[in-house]
Amino acid sequence: MGRKILIVGGVAGGASAAARLRRLSEEDQIIMFEKGSHVSFSNCCLPYHLSGVVEDADSLVLMSPEKFLKQYNIEARVNNEVLSIDRENKEITVKNLLTGEEYKESYDKLILSPGARPIVPPIPGIEKVNVFSIRNVVDIDRLNKFVKSMKTKNVVVIGGGFIGVEAAENLKEAGYDVTLIEAMPQIMKPFDYDMVQILHKELYDNGVNLILGDRVSYFEKDTVILESGKKIEAEAVVMAIGVAPETELAVKAGLELGETGAIKVDQNYRTNDEDIYAVGDAIEVYHALTNSYTKLPLAGPAQKQARGVADHINGMQINNTGFIGSSVIKVFSYNAASTGLNEGLIKALNLNIKYDVVKIIPGDKVGLMPGCEPVHFKLIYEIPTGRVLGAQAIGKGNVDKRIDVIATAIKFGATVNDLRDLELCYAPPFGTAKDVVNLAGYVGSNLLHGLFKQVHSSDVRGLVESGACIIDVREKNEYEQSHIIGAKNIPLSELRERLDEIPKDEPVYLHCRSGQRSYNAVLALQNLGFKNVYNISAGFMGLCFYEYFNDKTTGRNKIVTDYNFE
């Protein structure tokens, strides 16, 4: 005799759990309840409907209830909201949203996969604007039809996370005048402030009106008023400031929440009721690098958790070693991927971790190959172990593969020395003989073993303002094109003949285009007896990206004669 297994929520987590449950047993009765009108749609593709990349909203729905029934013998009840759980009698109360009818359904096992809902704060005057949020196919269809019908082109997106940035990009691609407002000084928290400047610049260069460090004060008729006093016209306002786990049902049923406010689950994704599991955006997960609980609203982890639950219900052991959070986003012509810890997170959580940073900007393939593009790569590793803690990569080419390699390496506790030795596949159209990851390993290993010292792009403004000795070791023609104001040009090729021009008693800061030639120069000077020599990591290119957006938008003093991003 089979069991009766009910699933609340029919998208990523719910649908995955149902399918795996069916594969493991033909006897179990499996019913999914979804309060929306679709199960198994592609949440992550929703923003791409706005630009027409996904032309037909219906195609966002991957599986119909009919298909679930026919192919998997799974009943999917859409437009059916689960109102409450009676844990004692092991039954739920469900409301059919189309008929208004309420009914009960008993269960042997219950899986909660209700997801998270977009946060729409009660900002004064919110009724005076057309507010949209993006959670499902109905939402995106509604938003898309609305913007197409507008008299103006003015759209404001509030919130610079994944959904906000993707919505802004796709609306801009569709020809709207888009303002993206982020309350923090940066968008996209998976990236550190220095790295994310590349994305700020890209949004700015593509005509998105990006406003950072400012928040909505109130709304007037079709207008957003910011705390700074700025007024922005907006026929449509997309709210994407974040999501909150759907915990209401769980709370009402007396299920425990964790320290983050999301549903608390054990090693097997089981709540404090042994017959009730929970997965996906509604739960908190153990972060394997912070050693604390966190919310991780990503599709991949949700599907893995769901599969784990189906396995556990069927008596299989599951392996839950926690999560590290890997993600990627396309922002116009840039790809940006990250995994594990970043500096911002380490600081925000006040983690007791000592770390150092490698930043390099190598080519993503052999320079002779068409389409070779720089990869801005940042690696974070633990001191003194060299254990890899996280990485970020941004570029126009294949950055995701480098982050996938790091994510895999982190899983196995890799150190910077291990990265050095990885054998990654190479041919000129795909990479370089020493891949970006190997190079980061080399630099990390050199730093770890004290071979040289470095400063970062974020330090350079201070150095310039304090009149520090900065030496640009690029060739003369490169220096003349643009350079750091006040920097002295001693090309690497002339370095050994011009040693007398370099002070021995004060700190000297060297840079080239991306940091590689200056690294050679730093080691040469050290070996020649200069004791206080620093490499400016990521070089002139890293600095330009770091400074450019702020200079453009805040009108600061420039510390670069001109910006050169070649």
Next chain:
Amino acid sequence: MGRKILIVGGVAGGASAAARLRRLSEEDQIIMFEKGSHVSFSNCCLPYHLSGVVEDADSLVLMSPEKFLKQYNIEARVNNEVLSIDRENKEITVKNLLTGEEYKESYDKLILSPGARPIVPPIPGIEKVNVFSIRNVVDIDRLNKFVKSMKTKNVVVIGGGFIGVEAAENLKEAGYDVTLIEAMPQIMKPFDYDMVQILHKELYDNGVNLILGDRVSYFEKDTVILESGKKIEAEAVVMAIGVAPETELAVKAGLELGETGAIKVDQNYRTNDEDIYAVGDAIEVYHALTNSYTKLPLAGPAQKQARGVADHINGMQINNTGFIGSSVIKVFSYNAASTGLNEGLIKALNLNIKYDVVKIIPGDKVGLMPGCEPVHFKLIYEIPTGRVLGAQAIGKGNVDKRIDVIATAIKFGATVNDLRDLELCYAPPFGTAKDVVNLAGYVGSNLLHGLFKQVHSSDVRGLVESGACIIDVREKNEYEQSHIIGAKNIPLSELRERLDEIPKDEPVYLHCRSGQRSYNAVLALQNLGFKNVYNISAGFMGLCFYEYFNDKTTGRNKIVTDYNFE
């Protein structure tokens, strides 16, 4: 006082060693000897000059001797051939190939990085054809100029390894009539016979006259005569049957060779003379998965070895855990990557390894995204441990990242269960929430734990010919478009209603398009009491690729009504 370090060979290994040596010491005198006219050129880019992707042959040279001297204080003597090594007196004899002058140079440490030379066998009549091989910039320039001056368009490439295939592709792209001849039944040994059919088809579809399992018997005037009797006109013949390590200098000096005939080195890449190191294509390396020595003529390992030698000379410990051999190649619109062991290698070396194979063909990104392409993915893992031994991926999209992840996983002794749990970065333009690698881990884990049984594309012909029960669980319209001759169509959506049509007493073989729906069907049938059910791995698409090229070129009986590669 610095040491005097001499380096024989100035390309990948030699140049890398020199640069790292300089970074670690300013005092050492470093001299590179290169018998060719260039140091530090991009070997791997050479074939791309033929198509004009790399337009200017000079741009293949990455560093000039002048630059080595100015930037690194390294002397690079091109056109200088090292003739012999006097180990007792620690000096070498060098011939200046331009002046004919011979001279001696003493050393404290000597590094051999002489590379490997293209094998040109003494085939009868070889003087009657214009024979070329591809080793350096002079070679490729000469070949390129020759083909441009030919009266006909006829070029024959002999040998289907990396260089042969890349030369054939680039010559074809340049408009020549190219015949590629391979003596074995397949090109590109890093891929198994089933996988490489995709590349065979791609060469064939792009108009390369691909001849397999046939070899050159002799040459007549501008004509290649094969053992089969075939005659092929060829104004130019490119010899790319393989390379042989340059061991002459080492042998004359009494340095030991290993079992493969390449130079034998220890953990630190040191020969049996403690002051002489060797790296690159001339040495044999320890293969971490076969536990035996092998030749591995790849640029990445050469550079890593070179860096290791420089470190060891400077008193640093190096970590040499052996090599697994990762590589990638572009073949027209396909990318093909591999790492570790494949079935062919396991069989050829007669390795005492029990293994199983996962073969899947998922999309490389979300199906709704433009440019989504299938990834043909093959994973090999050890029985009973589940340890990952190797993988191959072929497709039009990002296959290299999946292989880089596997290469990293192998490095850490990962099992199929580990692959399942990897957190790889996901957004619709880049992948799927469960990445190809995760999916392979799922299937491998299911196989390992006995959840289902499978057969492979290579088994299907025998099944068809023996009249086995093959059930196609795709929808009716898919079946009608093309199917396996004799297969019965029971769509997954009708499976549970049509159980009486499925024999219980004999083996049943199920397939769909790529193997996923049929996997669900296999489990359903098993759970319903069918004991002898097999999934045809990689499904109909895998079978089509497997059979197509042979059918086209050998005129075999078709076992597929029509080929459908959608």
